[in-house]
Amino acid sequence: MPGPRRQDERDAFALVTGGLLAAAVFVAVGAPALFGGVGGGSGHAWRSWAGFLAAAAFAVRVVAVLRRLPRGGAPGPGADVPPDPRG
Numbered sequence: 001m002p003g004p005r006r007q008d009e010r011d012a013f014a015l016v017t018g019g020l021l022a023a024a025v026f027v028a029v030g031a032p033a034l035f036g037g038v039g040g041g042s043g044h045a046w047r048s049w050a051g052f053l054a055a056a057a058f059a060v061r062v063v064a065v066l067r068r069l070p071r072g073g074a075p076g077p078g079a080d081v082p083p084d085p086r087g
Contacts, residue, residue: 010065010066011066013065014061014062014065014066015062017061017065018057018058018059018061018062018065019058021057021058021061022054022055022057022058022061023054025050025053025054025057026050026051026053026054027050029046029049029050029053029054030046030047030049030050030051032046033046033047033050034047
């Protein structure tokens with residue numbers, strides 16, 4: 001999609017990728033408790049930590065995306081973008 005990104009596109013991209021990352025972190029960390037490897041109080045602790053880390057990953061991803069993608073859609077300094085031939 002050429003041209004600058006609109007604010008709602010940036011927000012949607014940040015939220016979707018943050019949600020996907022959070023789900024992956026939750027499953028990766030909570031797998032022992034989710035799939036029967038750990039039970040009882042330990043299982044609850046695993047799920048709690050998985051939820052905490054998933055929420056943290058979501059927040060970090062959303063902030064990182066929104067800070068990295070400028071409002072005007074132009075890449076930040078150091079990006080590999082060829083110069084505009086029009087000058």
